[in-house]
Amino acid sequence: MIAIAIDDEQLMLYALVKAVKASEDIDEVVGFSNCDEALDWIEINSPDVAFLDINMRGVNGLGLAEKITALHPDCKIVFCTGYEEYAVSAFKIHASGYLLKPISAEDVQKEIDVIKGRKTERGVLKAKCFGHFDVSCGGEKLTFRRTKSKEMLAFLIDRNGADVSSKEIAAALWEDGTKENNRNYFHQLLLDVRQALEKVGARDVLKKNGYLYSVDTEKISCDYYSYLKTGQPEFQGEYMTQYSWADETCGLLWSKNNK
Numbered sequence: 001m002i003a004i005a006i007d008d009e010q011l012m013l014y015a016l017v018k019a020v021k022a023s024e025d026i027d028e029v030v031g032f033s034n035c036d037e038a039l040d041w042i043e044i045n046s047p048d049v050a051f052l053d054i055n056m057r058g059v060n061g062l063g064l065a066e067k068i069t070a071l072h073p074d075c076k077i078v079f080c081t082g083y084e085e086y087a088v089s090a091f092k093i094h095a096s097g098y099l100l101k102p103i104s105a106e107d108v109q110k111e112i113d114v115i116k117g118r119k120t121e122r123g124v125l126k127a128k129c130f131g132h133f134d135v136s137c138g139g140e141k142l143t144f145r146r147t148k149s150k151e152m153l154a155f156l157i158d159r160n161g162a163d164v165s166s167k168e169i170a171a172a173l174w175e176d177g178t179k180e181n182n183r184n185y186f187h188q189l190l191l192d193v194r195q196a197l198e199k200v201g202a203r204d205v206l207k208k209n210g211y212l213y214s215v216d217t218e219k220i221s222c223d224y225y226s227y228l229k230t231g232q233p234e235f236q237g238e239y240m241t242q243y244s245w246a247d248e249t250c251g252l253l254w255s256k257n258n259k
Contacts, residue, residue, distance in 0.1 A: 001112070002046065003029040006038050006064070007053040007080070015103065016051055016080060022105035025112050035059045042068060047075050049115060051099075051108070054081040076115050078108075098191065110198060125202045127157050129224035130233070133240040137200035148173055149192035154240055156206070156215045157222060158249055163212035172245040227253070 003020050007013040010033060017031040030047075032038035035056065050068050054061035065077045078097035097111040128134045133154045135142050144150045155172050156164065166186055173189075190213075197203045207214045217225060223233055235257045240246035 001025050001027060001048040003049045003051065004038060004042065004047040005029060005031045005051045006033075006035060006056075006061075007031075008033050008035075008056040008059070009053075012053065012101070019103050019105045019108045020051060023109050023112050025109075025116065035064055039064075039067060039071075042071055046072055049076040049078060049112070051078050051080050054079050078111050114198070114203070125197075125200075125205050125220045127220055127222040127224070129154075129157065129222060129240055130227075130236065131238045132242055133246075137197075137202045140200050142196045142200060144196050145192045146189060149189045149196065151243060152189050153193050153196075153206075153215075154243060155245065156213060157220065157224070158240065158246060159214065160225065160228070161214055161217040163209055163214045165212055169213065 003026050005013060005016045005020055007016055013031050013033050017029055020026055020029045030041060030045075032041065047068075050065070052061050052065055052068075056064075061079065061081070065079070068075055069077065076097075078099060080099045080101060080103055082101040097114065099107050099111065125135060125137050133150075135150070135153065135157075142150070142153075151173055152169060155169055170186060194203065194206060197205055202219065205215050205219050207216055224239070226232055227235055235253050237250075237254060237257075239250040239253055
């Protein structure tokens, strides 16, 4: 694969080029700190993937990405930035990936694996819902940048594969509704969930259908799902105890348990 890296900060560009070069899939990587020079090079050459900083001085990285894809529609775009607020715009133009600085060679390789369609699943997701909610995969506990991101995944697991809208998720996560219309923050949480799943090779757990979200229950090993199917393990009256919205499901389980 031929890669191009663009960042107007020399130290950041050096680190990015080094991280991209570390991949065995990359045959050549060309770095540019000047966008015009990068576009001149792209007009003659055909990169397979472009790693771009979004917030460069005097340059809109999103606009640059559109120019690159206009010249080479098959070129994959991976944004590299320290600004999470650009996640929504990045996904709107169908970027292949979105990396937050500082960027490591491991981060780059994971994006390349996704681009090349490699299967990286190391097993199904394991969710513990009875008692305090927790989630892991292949013995590796998922890590989230925000506690609300973990709660978002918990809510989707609680919905048992049903499609739910962003408004439904927001209403559960923020009881007072103050965050319901904050689409940027919602998508930052969604991005965090995606990245946490990708890190353990379970990205396919999260499903999106238009403006609706759900989880693939076939790829989740969950005490809650097992109880609904078989009555095992025994329900002790506690369910996702850290989340107030889970009280409704807990009540339903309690009624089922005492029939």
